[in-house]
Each structure stands twice: as C-alpha cells, then as structure tokens.
Amino acid sequence: MLINKIKIYGYRVYNQFILEPNQKINLIVGANEAGKSTLMEAITLALTGRVNGRYASEELNPYWFNTIMVNDFLCKLQGGMNPPLPEIRIELFFGDRAELQQLCGAINTDVPTTACPGISMRAYPNTDYASEIDEWKKNPSHLLPVEYYVLDWRSFADEKITRRPRQLSTAVIDSRTVRSLSGVDYHLRQILGDHLDPAERAEISLAFRQMKASMSETSLSGVNDRIGGLHAALHDRPMALAMDQSARTSWESSVIPHVDNVPFSMSGQGQQAAIKISLAMSRHSGATNFVMVEEPENHLTHTSLTTLISRIRSLASNEQQLFVTTHSSFVLNRLGLDALLLVENSLQSRIPDLDPETVSYFQKLPGYDTLRMILAKKVVLVEGPSDEIIFERIFNDLHGKQPMECGIDVLSMRGLSLRRCLELCASVDKKVAALRDNDGASPEELSQAVQSWLKEGKREIFIGKVEHGETLEPQLIHHNGESSLRKILGIRADADLATWMKREKTEGAIRIASTSEDVQPPEYMVDAARFIYG
Incomplete structure (x- = not known):
C-alpha cells in the first residue's frame, strides 16, 4: 500500500x-x-x-x-x-x-x-x-x-x-x-531523471562539461586574444570569455x-x-x-x-x-x-x-454525462429528450421557475438502463425522481425491478397509469383532449394525432413547451415535480 x-x-x-x-x-x-x-x-x-x-x-x-x-x-x-x-x-x-x-x-x-x-x-x-x-x-x-x-x-x-x-x-x-x-520545467526534469541511472547521468554530465570547456580553446580563442589586450580588469589581470560551468547551467537545463x-x-x-x-x-x-x-x-x-x-x-x-x-x-x-x-x-x-x-x-x-449526475444537487431522470422538455414546462407551470434555477438537473437517459442510473445516484446519495413510460406493464411491477435503489422521500419512481396510455404521447392526449392538442401542435384535422406525436416526439414537445395555451399535465409528472421540488 x-x-x-x-x-x-x-x-x-x-x-x-x-x-x-x-x-x-x-x-x-x-x-x-x-x-x-x-x-x-x-x-x-x-x-x-x-x-x-x-x-x-x-x-x-x-x-x-x-x-x-x-x-x-x-x-x-x-x-x-x-x-x-x-x-x-x-x-x-x-x-x-x-x-x-x-x-x-x-x-x-x-x-x-x-x-x-x-x-x-x-x-x-x-x-x-x-x-x-x-x-x-x-x-x-x-x-x-x-x-x-x-x-x-x-x-x-x-x-x-x-x-x-x-x-x-x-x-x-x-x-x-x-x-x-x-x-524543460522542474517536474519534467524530475520525470526524465527517473529514467536515467546514476552512471548515465554522470556520463552525460561529464561529456557536457568537456564540450563547454572545449569551446574556450576553439570558438572563443580568437575573441579572448582580442579581449585580453583591452586591460579592462583591475591590476592588469587577464580577462576572457568561458562557458559557465556552475550548477545552474547543468546539462538538465540545456538538453x-x-x-x-x-x-x-x-x-x-x-x-x-x-x-x-x-x-x-x-x-x-x-x-x-x-x-x-x-x-x-x-x-x-x-x-x-x-x-x-x-x-x-x-x-x-x-x-x-x-x-x-x-x-x-x-x-x-x-x-x-x-x-x-x-x-x-x-x-x-x-x-x-x-x-x-x-x-x-x-x-x-463513456459519452454519457455521469459527472453531471454526480455533481447535481437533485436529479430528475427521464427516458428521452421529449420527456425532458415536457417535464421542464410542467415544472415551470407549477413552481414559476425552471428546474435548474432550483438546483435540479433533468437528465435524459437516452436508452440507458434506469437501474444502472439509479444505482449510481444511490451511491452518492442524491435525491432522485425517476420518470418512465409504463409500456403496458403495471407501475408496481416496474417499480419492483429497481426497488433496491429506491428510498421513500429520497429516490422515488413515477409512472403513468396504464389506462391513460403506454407512453408520454397518449398520456398527454388523455389529459388534454384531441382538439386542444391539435390546436397547440398545429395539426390538421385529417392527420392522425397519435401517429404524428409518436413520429415527431421532439418537435411536438417543443411546441407544447412553447405554447401560451394551458397544458394539462399527466398526474405522474406533476407528482414528480412536487416531490423533487419539496
């Protein structure tokens, strides 16, 4: 250790x-x-x-x-x-x-x-x-x-x-x-030094000093002859140029x-x-x-x-x-x-x-934003972008502000396993509201599959009633009625509303979120918005 x-x-x-x-x-x-x-x-x-x-x-x-x-x-x-x-x-x-x-x-x-x-x-x-x-x-x-x-x-x-x-x-x-x-900065010199054994370091250092010393006898020789005749130093002491051999000019700072x-x-x-x-x-x-x-x-x-x-x-x-x-x-x-x-x-x-x-x-x-989930104060897990958009509209209608203003992150799982996401949230003790479609199964049955990660008042799951529709779109139709939703979405009378909403999930959600008309939210979304806010 x-x-x-x-x-x-x-x-x-x-x-x-x-x-x-x-x-x-x-x-x-x-x-x-x-x-x-x-x-x-x-x-x-x-x-x-x-x-x-x-x-x-x-x-x-x-x-x-x-x-x-x-x-x-x-x-x-x-x-x-x-x-x-x-x-x-x-x-x-x-x-x-x-x-x-x-x-x-x-x-x-x-x-x-x-x-x-x-x-x-x-x-x-x-x-x-x-x-x-x-x-x-x-x-x-x-x-x-x-x-x-x-x-x-x-x-x-x-x-x-x-x-x-x-x-x-x-x-x-x-x-x-x-x-x-x-x-080479201090830390890199240290790292590189760890790759050399003492004998190699000594050999490089000696060769570097000899190379610098040789310059005095070659390139600097003529210059020193000329400078030496200037008598610039006190008491006529000879002056010459030579390569610095002090520790601060060691090979580590030059190589x-x-x-x-x-x-x-x-x-x-x-x-x-x-x-x-x-x-x-x-x-x-x-x-x-x-x-x-x-x-x-x-x-x-x-x-x-x-x-x-x-x-x-x-x-x-x-x-x-x-x-x-x-x-x-x-x-x-x-x-x-x-x-x-x-x-x-x-x-x-x-x-x-x-x-x-x-x-x-x-x-x-690796592309999933787990860090956002981990750092959030509170988390709302939804199945996809359309659920995210609709939930934020419903939350704003209820509380007069966006979830993020309350420290609440709404995250789309984009097909990820709800169980895996709940396990991660539980591991860092986050307050979580998880929303999902019932897909024709009873909410009790679906809740049982993730029961290990749920905790009353801390992590709860919210699922729409089966009789109101299997997914978000029929749930919205049930609570708002066809005529109201057609007006909000701008759908022609001869178009099949359910088919259009299923095909244009995100576009439909954006139109609902942007409308000035009243939107009647599904009960499970209202319950989730109140739970995570309170």
Whole structure:
C-alpha cells in the first residue's frame, strides 16, 4: 500500500479533512471551488516539499491558511482571549512497506496514535519571534504574519526532512497550464531523471562539461586574444570569455526532449501533457511512486483523449498511486466510476461497492454525462429528450421557475438502463425522481425491478397509469383532449394525432413547451415535480 490516509488541517479550503484514497487510481471530481486542485497541491506539498515547482518556504503566504480558522482566531482575540496563531498540518500515512521503514514512527495526530511510515508538513509560529507575534496581536489582521512562521517537514519518526525522500518520487502534470518556455520545467526534469541511472547521468554530465570547456580553446580563442589586450580588469589581470560551468547551467537545463524533431516546449499543450503522463507512468520508471494529473482532458481532441486514457489504463499498476482531477465524464467513465472521490464543501465521499458490472457498463458508454449526475444537487431522470422538455414546462407551470434555477438537473437517459442510473445516484446519495413510460406493464411491477435503489422521500419512481396510455404521447392526449392538442401542435384535422406525436416526439414537445395555451399535465409528472421540488 502507498498512501492509505491523508489528513489536512487549516490549509486553504480545508479546515479539517480526512481522506482514505484508493490504492491504484483516484478520480477526484467536484464543483468549481470545491477544493480538487487544493487537495492535489496539499498531497504534492507533503510529498515533495514544493508548490508549483518552488520550495514551500518560498511560497508560504497568508492565503494558505483556512479562512474559517483565521476568523475563529480573530474572534477569540477580539473577545479578550489569547488563542495560539492558526497552524497548517498536512499528514500522509503510508502502508507498511519495507522501503519506507525509515519514515516509520508514531508522531502524528491519530488518536490513539498510529505507528506507521508517514510524513508531515507543518506551518506554525516560530518561538524565536514570540515578542514580535505578541506585538502583532495588539493590532491583528486577516493577513497572518507568515514572516514569523516556520515550515517543518518531518517523518513520523520525528526526523527532519530537507529534501524529498527517494522513495517518494512524485510526478506532477497540470495539463491546464503546461508551460515549458525554458525547455524543460522542474517536474519534467524530475520525470526524465527517473529514467536515467546514476552512471548515465554522470556520463552525460561529464561529456557536457568537456564540450563547454572545449569551446574556450576553439570558438572563443580568437575573441579572448582580442579581449585580453583591452586591460579592462583591475591590476592588469587577464580577462576572457568561458562557458559557465556552475550548477545552474547543468546539462538538465540545456538538453531538452524533441517530438518529431520539434523542441518539446514548442509542441502542443496536449502533446506536452500526454508525454509527461506517459513518461511518469512508464513501467521503465519504477521510481515514480505517485503521479498527480490535473484535468488530462484539456487541449486534447476526443480521439487524442481516447488514446491517452487507454494509455493511462494500460500503464496503471499496483506500484504507483494515481491522482487525477477531471471535469470530464469521458475520463471518469473510461477510468472507472469505482475510482471516484467526490469532493464538496471540504468533505469527501466515495462510491461504496459499486457493482463491477455497472462500472463496466459506463466504461462501454463513456459519452454519457455521469459527472453531471454526480455533481447535481437533485436529479430528475427521464427516458428521452421529449420527456425532458415536457417535464421542464410542467415544472415551470407549477413552481414559476425552471428546474435548474432550483438546483435540479433533468437528465435524459437516452436508452440507458434506469437501474444502472439509479444505482449510481444511490451511491452518492442524491435525491432522485425517476420518470418512465409504463409500456403496458403495471407501475408496481416496474417499480419492483429497481426497488433496491429506491428510498421513500429520497429516490422515488413515477409512472403513468396504464389506462391513460403506454407512453408520454397518449398520456398527454388523455389529459388534454384531441382538439386542444391539435390546436397547440398545429395539426390538421385529417392527420392522425397519435401517429404524428409518436413520429415527431421532439418537435411536438417543443411546441407544447412553447405554447401560451394551458397544458394539462399527466398526474405522474406533476407528482414528480412536487416531490423533487419539496
């Protein structure tokens, strides 16, 4: 096992947050500002000691601290109390692996204490600045004095860490903002470095230094003879041009990958992200234990995304832990709904024991908008576009507003299994109204087939009476009468109304939704609209 528990206290949107990730693939989804990227950032911070490729100590700022925690501190301070300044703590608990034993200890926040390999990143006030902090407290602000803080990176064995442990190799790929303007960014250098053994690195470094040194004897020789005669330096010391041999000009910053003879930095952003992901997950890169991917769908066409997701699935192994944020149902369905972690309001939930057949079902139908279903506050499931259009008209007539204005998503299943959709909604505990045609069968019989996923007041099914017609169209004819519907639809007297409505389902629904005439709704739709609204 790699990371088996994550604890975050006081970091940005997370006041107190605990997550037990999946051991292989973690698909992190949530609404905007839910904390998906912050979660990835916190994990990376604890694993590498870096944020955005820079040392955490260089990036520490007042906006790292959770606002609820800061406000609580200020309220207590203004109330005459003397509370301690807010702190940040990020803890990663690892499985009992032999290579991680040097990180093993019991210095963590678990109660009772857990002895296991682990690592923590903590930001807390530096006691050396106690007098300065007391002075700041006399006139405090929401911007905490981070200048008086210290960042402490330690193992659970209470050993201070100054650089990323070799066993915690981490690849970070943010396809939203892939930039390599200087050739190879920090994370790609790290990934490429994992593909070279120490002997190869030493050989390349030596050859690079010798190549630079040789330029002094060749191309720069004539220039140096001329400059040397200028006597520009003090005390007539000789001056010459030479290639920089310092660490900041090492071969890693000059040797860059090319794609089809084009420099990596000039490749498309989608190509850059795909290369990083493939290199990080390659089985030849056994040193990369953790792969963090932000929104792999960005900058990729559907075909390219399909190729990339297939590659991720084929490369995923039990020796790596993959964390992926996404806004794409395609990515979610393809990589498997059983890997989903839903983040919302600083809380997380996961799909418990989703039927493997249901996971496989949606993998075969990756285009269906499961993410919309998962993120909706409330869901109305209907059979097709015409049902969706009619239901929205009926809902608006009853409540004076569209379903979406009330946080209700109306989703057409477009032929998908109602049982599969209800199982998915139940797994994330959504309130659902499911509408379907009776198709000549009794509502009781049809309800029984999905009874396992229904729950009174939470998930209910609404079906039209058999005597009013098998589908939506005869139900509408029954409740409105032929003459009224002909007027609404603009159908000639000699045309068969039922046949036209069956043939022109969507067009008929649009005309009904647009009419200023009163529409008498089927009872089951009214019941569903009242249930989901209330």
